[in-house]
């Protein structure tokens with residue numbers, strides 16, 4: 769997270785740090801007792817999470833409606849906090865306003881590459897960065913989307929932050945969780 773600040777301890781009990789050999793690789797978040805939602809390229813879980821006051825599930829959006837442009841959402845992660853790639857010890861958070869898909873698709877920004885299954889937030893100074901991928905964009909307490917790297921650029925207003933919206937995949941998520949809830 770660039771331009772953010774340390775998250776208050778225990779206010780985001782849904783956040784997951786997906787690690788490989790003890791190194792943070794991606795964010796993710798609990799959507800059910802034994803399921804973390806993240807991106808396909810991130811390391812998968814070896815065993816169930818144990819829910820408690822510090823480990824909780826975060827509801828995700830199921831309605832197929834875009835978040836209104838201008839809505840201020842929040843994103844948290846253990847991603848790099850400087851352009852030189854410094855990694856934080858503690859979870860960082862930042863608030864970002866949603867950018868309309870039309871604005872984001874402008875040819876000087878992501879040039880019509882943002883599909884209806886994606887959404888954007890303003891990236892001037894405050895933005896997601898390497899290692900924040902997989903974490904949730906939370907608007908009004910609901911996970912609306914998952915951080916993706918897109919053009920990998922961080923903190924440049926010409927390249928707004930890009931996210932994969934969750935609602936289009938709600939049915940698929942339910943099928944996978946239901947089918948494999950052995």
Ligand SMILES: NCc1cccc(Nc2n[nH]c3ncnc(Nc4cccc(O)c4)c23)c1
Nearest residue numbers: 851895896897898901916917920921922929
């Ligand atoms: N803001 C969008 C976003 C979300 C999630 C991840 C990302 N970036 C990255 N994802 N993976 C990466 N591998 C190498 N470098 C990367 N970005 C980078 C690194 C140093 C300086 C800088 O300005 C940008 C990224 C970018």
